[in-house]
Amino acid sequence: MNKLAIDHEYVSRRIIEFMRREVRNSGFEKVILGLSGGIDSSLVAFLAKEAFGKKNVHGVIMPYRTSSPKSEEDALKVAEAAKISWEKVEITNMVDSYFSFFPDASPLRKGNRMARERMCILYDLSARDRSLVMGTGNKTEMYLGYSTQYGDAACALLPIADLYKTQVWSLSEYLGVPKEVIEKKPSADLWEGQTDEGELGFSYHDADDILFELIDRKKDRNEVITLGFKSEVVDSILEKIKNSEFKRRMPKIAYIHDKAK
Numbered sequence: 001m002n003k004l005a006i007d008h009e010y011v012s013r014r015i016i017e018f019m020r021r022e023v024r025n026s027g028f029e030k031v032i033l034g035l036s037g038g039i040d041s042s043l044v045a046f047l048a049k050e051a052f053g054k055k056n057v058h059g060v061i062m063p064y065r066t067s068s069p070k071s072e073e074d075a076l077k078v079a080e081a082a083k084i085s086w087e088k089v090e091i092t093n094m095v096d097s098y099f100s101f102f103p104d105a106s107p108l109r110k111g112n113r114m115a116r117e118r119m120c121i122l123y124d125l126s127a128r129d130r131s132l133v134m135g136t137g138n139k140t141e142m143y144l145g146y147s148t149q150y151g152d153a154a155c156a157l158l159p160i161a162d163l164y165k166t167q168v169w170s171l172s173e174y175l176g177v178p179k180e181v182i183e184k185k186p187s188a189d190l191w192e193g194q195t196d197e198g199e200l201g202f203s204y205h206d207a208d209d210i211l212f213e214l215i216d217r218k219k220d221r222n223e224v225i226t227l228g229f230k231s232e233v234v235d236s237i238l239e240k241i242k243n244s245e246f247k248r249r250m251p252k253i254a255y256i257h258d259k260a261k
């Protein structure tokens, strides 16, 4: 049996219950999320629709001028399939205006600025609509630190962060997310031609298998390599986990008064 196999009915029920409970306990009824046309935001949109009903889920499509037109097409397809409301807010002017001060900025700086611009828009629209921002991070991205801190990682809740990427694919299939969204290569779409697997240097299938052994089965480096995984990939994953620890924590407070500890 595939060790990462999940009970789709059980997992989706747990996530839907979690979303309802947490959103309502916070005094909200509606949620908002960035719809990229990728699989993570599509799955969260489908789960949110089940949790809150189509009238209470709003998707925001936020292309930059270099974003792939296919991403926008897919995002629309997802909004239509889930029957949720959506709007489009172009981020080109805001991002380009900032980088007019720094014309030589690297693609990474530009990409992170785009992710943070989208966060600003989602938080602003959440105030307009009295809704909560849904995060779309999955377990693989969370452990690898593959997100922009205070950008796409900023949110009120993380409904799919206990699912590895390969589990996101299988749950999406179960919930009826459009096939072309499931089948395309994951991409942050922050610069032309970017793919997650190209930038990370290994496949999500390998990453998930290795992370499962390291995290869930608590195996150490050598034990994982003995299972047949390439040492370079295991080491790269271990390094990414270590270097991104700060993204999984709140900033440390310099406590002055003992009572505040």
Ligand SMILES: Nc1ncnc2c1ncn2[C@@H]1O[C@H](COP(=O)(O)OP(=O)(O)OC[C@H]2O[C@@H]([n+]3cccc(C(=O)O)c3)[C@H](O)[C@@H]2O)[C@@H](O)[C@H]1O
Residues within 6 Å of the ligand: 108, 111, 112, 115, 145, 146, 147, 148, 149, 151, 152, 187, 188, 189, 190, 196, 199, 246
């Ligand atoms: N130890 C530490 N403690 C506290 N803060 C620390 C730190 N080390 C760096 N930092 C801070 O963090 C910054 C670096 O982190 P960050 O700004 O997040 O940026 P960074 O991790 O350098 O880059 C983000 C990565 O995530 C990928 N990404 C981003 C957005 C979306 C997606 C996607 O899949 O859609 C993927 C992107 O392609 C890139 O590989 C540093 O500039 C520094 O300010």
Ligand SMILES: Nc1ncnc2c1ncn2[C@@H]1O[C@H](COP(=O)(O)OP(=O)(O)OP(=O)(O)O)[C@@H](O)[C@H]1O
Residues within 6 Å of the ligand: 033, 034, 035, 036, 037, 038, 039, 040, 041, 042, 060, 061, 062, 063, 064, 067, 071, 118, 136, 152, 185, 186, 187, 188, 189, 196
């Ligand atoms: N063009 C965009 N419009 C709206 N939201 C976006 C856009 N690009 C990225 N986002 C937001 O940033 C999140 C992180 O992007 P990421 O690429 O990790 O996820 P995804 O696109 O949903 O799935 P995949 O990883 O398979 O591409 C998205 O889930 C989405 O909420």
Ligand SMILES: [Mg+2]
Residues within 6 Å of the ligand: 036, 037, 038, 039, 186, 187, 188, 189
């Ligand atoms: Mg994407």
